[in-house]
Amino acid sequence: MTDSPKLADLIEDLLPQTQCTKCGYDACRPYAEAIAQGTANYNQCPPGGAQGIVRLARVLGQPVIPLNPENGVERPRPLAVIDEALCIGCTLCLQACPVDAIVGAPKQMHTVVEALCTGCDLCVAPCPVDCIAMVPITGDATGWDAWTQQQADEARMRHDQRLARLKREREAAETRTAARRASSSTADATRMEPPGSTAAATHATETAHTEAEAKKRAMIQAALERARKKKTELTAQGLGPQNTASVSADVQAQIDAAEARRQRLGIGSADAPDHATAPPSTPPKH
Template sequence: MIATFPTTLASQIEDLLPQTQCTKCGYPACRPYAEAIAAGQASYNQCPPGGEEGVARLARLLGKPVIALNPENGVERPRPLAIIDENLCIGCTLCLQACPVDAIVGAAKQMHTVIPELCTGCDLCVPPCPVDCIAMITVTGDKTGWDAWTQPQADAARIRHDQHLARLARERDAAEARKAARVAGSAKPVEPAISGDRVVKTAAATPEDEAQAKKRAIIQAAMERARKKKEELAKLGAAPKNIDSVSPEVQAQIDAAEARRRRLGLTDVNSEPDSDSANDPDA
């Protein structure tokens, strides 16, 4: 006999949300919003992508009356699609970092593009773009809310967001491993100490030391692969067209964002290292 477990109220609420992960509800993603509704900390009319139909669905589940969408959270609208102007893109990666479903493809100093089938129209990539090269184009005509968004699309977006969070967790773990490897690599070996006729034995290499050395080797190999990949892409001309006209103010904004990523441990080993940090596994 297969054991079954009751679905929590938060999970039932989450199942009814459009999973655009747009944060317009005032929460960082659809799941935290669902948990807040279940806990009585948020109202069920704060999701503009769900629109009136979304409010009605939640009202039926919660046994509450249908109310108007809260205008403070936004308005119901046709679903937009993010489009990147390649003539203006500078390859700063800020839009990649903002996308909650990894719908943007690109790398540092490489051309970025949006995968239309994956974009949820959340708008989150627009504010961080320092050169305003991202436009939100309506793709559903007059259809709004759930009329402009299907359940299969919502389910797929939810899976991609979960994968996005898992990737960030892996990057943080990798950053911690690089830091540990760096600390282990900088430790100086202890020389044997002579005391009278006795020789004080030094500590032998531990399994942890060997593991850290292996991690350092893996990181160096990954960085070398990234360097070769960058050279190959450069030969194909896969580079932004506007990179030479970046102002000092915009470059300072990009540098600040990358510094925040490094502090948070979100810098990927496959990203482009600076010349000063090419030999630093923790950079």
């Protein structure tokens, strides 16, 4: 019998690598491992569709079964499109994209690189101004008729690169935090140093960094407040958000993560979009 790690590799190679989390797992790899271990069924991947189930059933030596409707429906592959007129440059969609298919900078308009987008939907819900739409681009083609093995391989590579980048950034942040804590432990002694000393200069640098971070938080808060005001105005005109009727558990997790990031930055939750508290439900059809 094929051992679990090797089987997981074979299964992962057959998944579309959209990293959409609709299967109930954080990414394609954890889902592949769960199938190999027998803790997940092989019919939980809507992007792979019926053809994907056939591929997995063949490797597993199992019968072909229908897609589990609890995980979604097979559909034409969509593309995320950002309304440039409404984008406020909050970067929440950048943080949500599992394959780094969105480019932009804080307070600047973002855009989706069409060739890189996997149609995962994960950027939609975190957007505080509801400026992202999922537009079908493959006609009637669904599943592997709407997606190629080359696209899947490239998406997996970008996802792995993103995970590696996030790990580096996390480790760098932890290093900076440790350095600040070490510096603060000698803050009282530093204040007693005469002006112009090395310790005093270090303290001045730390103070400037803290002030810069506070200014950054204030700028983000102001941008989100403007977006909230714009959203209220659109709602009053009957042009409010259209993607808040139902939010899946997977998307809710993305919203919660974004809210946690805002809290770490010291930004209040008043700017959170109304759908951030919506109960989990079946993902809406686009």
